[in-house]
Amino acid sequence: MPENRDPVVHLDRQFWIVTAVLGVLALISIFWWVWAPITSIMPEAVDKAQQIDALFRFLAASGTALFIFICGYILYFSLAFRRHAGTPENAVGIQIHDNNKLEFWWTLAPTVFVVIMAIFSLRIWYGIEVAPSNTLVVEAIGHQWYYTFRYPNVNGEVKEMHLPLGQAVTLHVTSSDVIHSFWIPAMRLKADMVPGLINTFEFTPTRQGRYEIICTEFCGLNHGLMHSGTTVNPAYVYIDPPARYASWYARTEREQIHASNAIEAASTSELKLNGGEPRDGAKLFAAKCSACHAAGPFDQKIVGPGLRGVLDDPAHPNLVDGDKATPENVAKILQNGFKGSMGQMPNQAANGLSNKDIVNLVAYLKTLK
Amino acid sequence: MTAVAAHAGGGLADHIHPEPQGFIRKYVFSIDHKIIGIQYMITAFLFMILGGMLAELIRVQLMKASGGLMTPETYNEVYSVHGSTMVWLVIIPLLTGGFGNLIFPVQIGARDVAFPWLNMLSFWLFPPAGLMLYASFLMGAPTAGWTEYPPMSLNAYGAHDGTSMWAAAIFLIGVSSTMTGINFLVTILKMRAPGMTFTRMPLFVWGQFVTAPLLMIATTALGAALAALFVQRQFGVAFFDPTRGGSPLLWQHMFWFYSHPAVYIMILPAFGMISEILPTFSRKPIFGYKMIAFSSCAIAILGFMVWAHHMFTSGLAPALQLPFMVLTMLIAIPTGVKIFSWVTTLWGGVIHMTTAMLFAIGFLATFTLGGITGVFLAAVPFDLHAHGTYFIVAHLHYVLVGGSLMGILAGLFYWYPKMSGRLMNEKLGKWAFWLFFIGFNGTFLPMHWLGMWGQPRRVAVYDPQFQAWNQVASWFSFVMTAALILVLFNALWSMRNGKRSGPNPWNARTLEWQIPSPMPYYNFKHVPSVFAAPYDFAEPLPYRGLEEELT
Amino acid sequence: MEATVAHVERILAIVFGIVVFFVAAIALRNDWKSQGIENQVFKIMLGLLALGAILGILAALGVLIGKGVA
């Protein structure tokens, strides 16, 4: 059949000249990408950013070189083999069908490229996913439409993210409502904040400064403002020298403890739990608690357990702190918050609850059966 | 010559349902694959006008960093319906229902598809579904993008009632696609003319052949996801609601298990079109026929195994990210082989620079760029940076507009005579091509760096530092729109005023060009026998039994 | 009372399960050489039917029971 009758073809000088020109252009583009001033537009704030940029340079250089060759040949062939005015209507091109050698090479070439790229990507990916020990663990929580953060030994959620230069950080991200995303372009890293799920990545800050955090997963009306433009609190991460970080951390820890001390004082004054209004409690629950607790059975865990029957559940006679599930003990947890191996819950101040609110909430929880 | 198949009697392809009489049965509820194909095209182009208007609303809104044209709420509705329209009501119907129906049965020498009545039903599910999608504006259109990720697509988190309508509309489209897939697959498997072996099928038929199983399998999975979303919204069935134990990630798995193959549903038929147009206008056999055909199969199979690469940042288990990354990169190999083969097809040809050929060549350039950025995104570390930004918007428009839509426009100019018996105006066509090419690249090229620098997608307002490049994109998008208006005007105008084409204006060799234009109801008086692939331009035609077709 | 209903159910399931298994197995053997795509599918389905009967019997015997199924 026709395959066997393919004419033997020779590439002319013009073809090789064009190839040489394209090769030079491709080389220039490769050199450009190797030395492109990426960091002058977007600083690299963490160690992983340098590695990801290296991968990007590799991808961009090879991609551009490939693109130059393909488009160059398309352009050259289109012009060189264009039908001229004098060509007869029934003229045909060179009747070749295939060339096993050529096809073998151009299947092998992308295969090799893919293998190299896969190995390159895997190495960097491994560094991002696998955290070393001894890291500072920070938790970021997405809300509509701002971020809050939790630090070890700091009560409640803080509104700014500070990281010490040179200290390895493990970042846990999650959400209290819809899916958000946590992207710091200067870090080249991103993870979606999914309600009911904790995503993790690891990095070490290498450059001091203030960097923008951007949400890239559609999260509602003000999604477009969920970066430094947010109306609630501008989303920045501050990478500080260790000393400045330490003083910020100490100050924050103190302030948050003050807040909980105030509650401690309040809780000494016994709450009178009777006379609570379950309907007000239900509204409060929807506004303040439902991000982490369902009104459903215990197993409906969001962040904490479902609270239906919290005061009357034979399967769980004790509360998380080991006390008996009485209204008084529930009120105590609402006042003081909870911190333990299972997780933590903010205290009265962090949740913005008055004593009256707590009474109403307990009254509401009693009705959940 | 010895290769004519043994069952040369013609078999099933000999039989045809009687030609219906009367306007309604002939042009409205027709069971003729050609009429149905044209119905699909007209409907889809109408929806393209609507979707295009929404696109321009988006670009006008983004002229200013502070927005201003629309409230964020309206803006979210607009881009969600724009995406849904373009994917489900324009590109997929045009490529499968439209060009697929119109051309491939003739190319395999059949007189109709296997189940003509089912074909009619497939089409008639499509306009109602489209109208339902637009009717959702009346009750508050969906706002969470064409992907409608829960929890944003649940009313408790701010979604509109119309989201259920959206789910129902897309479900209907899905049923229609599934039926089309079954129909096409059986047709290609069972109704080829005698001698039309798999390696003699035109490459457009190959495109449809590998797309049909994708339509059939993937779309059903989408149906399941949409049904689950619908009952979650309407009856509180806790599939996706995280507060009740459901999983938002489950939706992403179910959705992308469809929507990644859907990407190939949207590009494989376009690959087929390009593989017809390039050899015809180069007067040269397609280079590496078998590699092009088999690489389509490879892409289709791999396409089912890579869906989670849309979820690298969503919280996919690390052990799963690795295989998905590597499998995704593997797709670069068959795709690369195709592109190399197409470029080599140009070499040594006698190239007729018609408008169809210009669009095909433009396709090569822009699709290559879209493909390359696709490989970038397969690398997880790069995806961690680019995911959810305008880089994605750029990438997906490069493959869907620079790929699929360019292919569609090439096909429109190429096969227009087979619908109308007339040629589209070449001069207008070339103007349209250059405006489109410039407008398209001007619109979407800047989005690559906008995304890299930090502009997230699906935002109604953005950081003012990006305003200049957004304005560039918007201005060029007007050019692109003008080009598309020019194409549609050309198609309308040429229906009456175009030059008469005769049966084979391009000197092409596949079967549809050997019968009159427009194609007669029965396609072939005699079902021909086939004894070679259709691309040997120096040889006589490889068919027997066509002598009476043009008399 | 509850227990006796369950006992009857189990015994019925085992007895008829054996019948169904043998019917499916014999039908499969008789059809083994039949040609045509639909018959190939029938064979697969008869095989699965026999498998289903075995599963039903095992469940009734209490050999195979899922987590938390009473």
Added chain:
Amino acid sequence: MAVASVTHGAYAGVMSEEPDQLYVETRELRIQGFLLFMVSDLVLFSSFIFAYLYLRNSGQGWPAGGPKLDIALAAVNSIVLFGSGATMHFALENWKHRNFTKFANWIVMTIILGAGFLSGQVLEYIHIGARWSSGIFGASFYTLTGMHGLHVFAGIIYLTVLLLQAAQGKYTFTKYTGLTLGTLYWHFVDVIWVVLFSIFYLL
């Protein structure tokens, strides 16, 4: 062959005792199309099965101590449905052996067993006492078994229609594609239940 001579007939087979060429080929198309329909239906079930396994293993909100399923009832009910597959097999075999009476008896038996299975499912639903909207167990269990129940219900109607058509002489002993498709469908419904039974009761 001239156009005029091929434009009669459509795809309906001409009634005669021996199958002609057109019938044989149309039959192949219909069977292949139907098998592909079954494949896509299988994908539909598979998607929900995936959803069920995913939700069950994602570890949130699955009922502690498992759902209250009645395995004895389910076992006997499954055997009823599998038995209907066997009776349907006999029905088609008897048609092939040109015995209409036996065919009709077996198909009626199949319909009765199918209805029996549905009643058993109703009992199971009452026994479980959960609701479609109560948690992810309700979502996956009722969606999957409900979908399957609808398939069984549709199958009962399908078989009834086939029986009536056969009684009216729509099928001959040499041309009975419709009956073959009906049998395929019924077996498909059975086989799906093998899977559903395993994943809900045995896993």
